[in-house]
Amino acid sequence: MTWQITKNFLLFLLILVGFILILLLPRERAITTSGPLQFDAHYPFSLELYLESIEEFVTYIKTEKGFGETRGGNPILDEVKRFMTRSLKIIVPAFIISMIVGSLLGLLQFYLRHRKCGKVLSFFSWVFASIPDFFLFIAIQYLLMRAGLPKFGLFGNEEWYSFIIPLISLTIFPLAHMIKVTVVAMENEMGQDYVRTVFSKGLNKVEAIKHMFWNCWSTMVNQSQMVMLYILSSLPIIEKISSYNGAGYQLLQSILNNEDIRALGLMLPFLILMFLVVVISQAIKNWYIPKEVRGGL
């Protein structure tokens, strides 16, 4: 257990270093004049330049003893904290809803799969698993505008409810993914002998599903990293089109503007979030899942 966490931590550090190395690849532009009102853009790209920028980065971190300040003069850490709290309001509910509601709906869909309403449910989960979140967001906006409903602000981050529409568009896809994973995991179990034993003892379908669930749920916990990754991948785009202005959007901007240090400062919380999800799901698996099942996976 301790070894596993240490191993994951080392992996996390390596990934962090790898990310910094990619971030520091030289991207500065040099412009030379080649005639009256005619300029050439050059992007010098050489090993020396790369080493130089790495060295610069190391000395910067050393002298500032941290991330230092933005171009505007605010401490980067304060800024990261501000944007991150804003984004966490979307990330955390999206993650929890997808994991818990997703698994429950998956169980329901499995339970009802031979009935008509089960088929309808599975069709809908298929539809939602195939709709890109940006389309969903735009569609919600279009519908609300058409309906003439909104007496409230659809965009921005000023109101307490501003996070709801981005949250919905961000949750649907991982939610549908979880439903799919749950159903597939349950279907893999349905041919096992112990299921027959459950019925031969005279227990009903609900009891059988309970048995199967405990054998499936390590597969489901395994998906937590995937779900988090989905959410973090789409977050910047959704934040951009909804003008939510959280950490994801700021990260995009800082990468596009070549602000290496700021990009790193904004990326770090996301990486830590991923790391936490990995470690916690590992811990849950170790504590709650029968050893026999764990051995089999």
Place this chain on the structure above:
Amino acid sequence: MRLAKFVKDNFLLCFGVVLILLLLFVTFVGPYLPLIDQELEEVQYLWTEDDIPIPPPFEPSNENYLIGSDHAGRDLLSLLVMGAKETLLVVILITLVRYIIAIPLAFFAHKKWLGTHLMLNWLNGFLSYIPTILMVLLIVMLPPFLFTEFRPVYLVLIIALVEVGRAADAVKLELDEISSKEYILSGVVAGAGSFRLFKYYFLPFIYGKLIVYMITDLGKVMFLIGQLAFIGVFVSQYLIQVDAGQFAIRNSSISWPMLLMNATRDIRMAIWIPFWSAFAMAFTIFSLNILAQGIQNLFKKRNTYI
């Protein structure tokens, strides 16, 4: 009767095939339909009854503009239909390149040849932490790719390569599973070399899975291209000088992602432009996923006690 039973048993597959056929019809026959303006004429102004000029983008439900027009006054429906071919071509190209590299990679990783499997593990470990879109963004903004006339080629390669590890890993898992089956031993006993084994003992059993993976990946690539469009990264773009010492990336194509270029602003002004172009993408992804699931269900014959 048998046809009706087949349709009933494989509803998803049939539904998926119908959707794909519809998509192909729009792509290849669509441009010649009477509703579509092949020239993509740019209209500067429309006049109202009171002789007041309206500048584009024109709203939908106008007689000539069924789903509206873009900022240059081109009919959006024609634009989407004409752009379908290019969009699909890019998506298919990326997926093909990805799998042409991923399949041999998976085979080598399965054979643990020259540490390929370790490399694959590392690549996937890295990408399970960092979102693909950020990786693509970090790489495409690098000077060697930004400042070249072959930028589209590089972009196709980069988008294909970034997720090659995930694709290879999925194929490798299939290979691992097959190689633990007993009939493989019979091939070894019969004296088949590794190429022969691969061709006659492995491939026939993973064709189906491969097709499913590739179709799903087509959808994923379309999704990624759409996301990249919101950030302003397109497959077909080049760098030009716009002013003294000022450079900008210009686009010269009519593919769907291009219409999402100003999406953040358009959502407030002319929401039909991002809506319908995102709809075209969503429809494509949806039909591909339905088809993939339909094919997958064909192979799924399980015994059950519940």
